[in-house]
Amino acid sequence: xxxxxxxxxxxxxxxxxxxxxxxxxxxxxxxxxxxxxxxxxxxxxxxxxxxxxxxxxxxxxxxxxxxxxxxxxxxxxxxxxxxxxxxxxxxxxxxxxxxxxxxxxxxxxxxxxxxxxxxxxxxxxxxxxxxxxxxxxxxxxxxxxxxxxxxxxxxxxxxxxxxxxxxxxxxxxxxxxxxxxxxxxxxxxxxxxxxxxxxxxxxxxxxxxxxxxxxxxxxxxxxxxxxxxxxxxxxxxxxxxxxxxxxxxxxxxxxxxxxxxxxxxxx
Numbered sequence: 645x646x647x648x649x650x651x652x653x654x655x656x657x658x659x660x661x662x663x664x665x666x667x668x669x670x671x672x673x674x675x676x677x678x679x680x681x682x683x684x685x686x687x688x689x690x691x692x693x694x695x696x697x698x699x700x701x702x703x704x705x706x707x708x709x710x711x712x713x714x715x716x717x718x719x720x721x722x723x724x725x726x727x728x729x730x731x732x733x734x735x736x737x738x739x740x741x742x743x744x745x746x747x748x749x750x751x752x753x754x755x756x757x758x759x760x761x762x763x764x765x766x767x768x769x770x771x772x773x774x775x776x777x778x779x780x781x782x783x784x785x786x787x788x789x790x791x792x793x794x795x796x797x798x799x800x801x802x803x804x805x806x807x808x809x810x811x812x813x814x815x816x817x818x819x820x821x822x823x824x825x826x827x828x829x830x831x832x833x834x835x836x837x838x839x840x841x842x843x844x845x846x847x848x849x850x851x852x853x854x855x856x857x858x859x860x861x862x863x864x865x866x867x868x869x870x871x872x873x874x875x876x877x878x879x880x881x882x883x884x885x886x887x888x889x890x891x892x893x894x895x896x897x898x899x900x901x902x903x904x905x906x907x908x909x910x911x
Contacts, residue, residue, distance in 0.1 A: 648743065648902060649721050651880060653690060655844040656716075660684050662819065667705065670698035672715065674705060679810065685714040685907075688722045699732045703910070713910035720903040729908035740891040741903040744870055744881040748898030753860070756868040759822040761812035767803060770811060773822050773835040775800035780834075780851025786889045789854025793830050796853060818876060823868045825852075825861045834861035838869045838881075845873040847883040863897050870897075 657673070663680035666673055671692035675684035686702045688694050703713045715734070717725050718741060726736050759769045778799045783789045803811070814820045818840055825834035836850035847869050852862045870881045884905040885891035891901065 648880070649718060651844060652718065652741075652882060653721055655841050655846065656687060656718075657690050658841045659839050659846070662814075669702045669705065671695060672698045672702045674702050676709060676711070681807070683711050683714075685712070685716045687716050688725065694722065694725055694728065696728050696732065699728060699734075703732075715908045717906050718903055719906050726906055726908075729906075733911065734908040735911045737907045737909070739884040739886055739905045739907065740888065740901045741884050741905040742882060742891065742894055742899035743902050745898045745900050746874065746881075749870055749874075750867055750897055752868045752871050753864040755827065756823055756825045756864045758868060758872045759815070759824065761815040766812060767805075767808040769824060769832075770808060770822065771800050771802050772796070772832040773824055773837070774803075776824070776832050776835040776853060777849050777851040779853055783854045784886060786857060786893065787854070788857045792853050792855030793833070796832070821869060821872050821876075823865050823872070825865050825868075827856065827859075827861075830856070834865050836862075836865040836869055838873055840873065840878060843877060843879040845878045845881050847873075847881065850883075863893050866894060867897050 660675040663678055664675040664684050665678050666675060668689060671689055671694035672686045673689045674686040677684055686706070699715070702715070706713045715729060719726060719738065729736050759766060775796045779791050779795045783791055815822070820837055820839050822837040823835065824832045827833045833856040834852040836847060838845045838847045847866055850862050850865055873881050883894060883899065885894055
């Protein structure tokens, strides 16, 4: 288990570095977005031991840069940080950290596709994936809701040409992949992606339109992404589940809990 967690620590430290500049604040590393439209976070420096003073410094720097005050880590790798973050007034989310049992992965269901960066529709597909994620994460959990294709269409915004080119390049060189699940008459109803460093990939951003939940679509997207990663040389596939109900969905397609991923945010 220690060797596995060390592999994940190296992944977490490496994955933002192609889109962010790095600042060290004692035992914490702050990733500042450079080519990414999304904000990053701080996390423990490899081999570092964050202190309460480090948390104060990094939060001040995040406020100065207008970034979210967020710190992410694995509880088993940095066991003292949850207490320090809580004492600093941060809310700590504990999410099941799960790794794929390769032998337990089922076949890829019909209706799911991994996006092709060479396809003329890649930009539109990318916009659909992001719109599904925006609507899906707007209503967290696994319960069926009312938001569906109309809300997805209202949220959809065409990415810039430069953004599409940049993301297509990341897909071509294996740093990421995106997937969509589509339903007849509805179009894209679930989506997700993975990010990769060397032979480790993390599945992230799996979301389903609330009106399309309880059909196995999030699980289907997860299976398709995991299979794609394995077919392209990845040996370790992992993810973090937002809550226990979501973790049970991932467990049904072969993921097993190995630890706890923590996210501390300002309240």
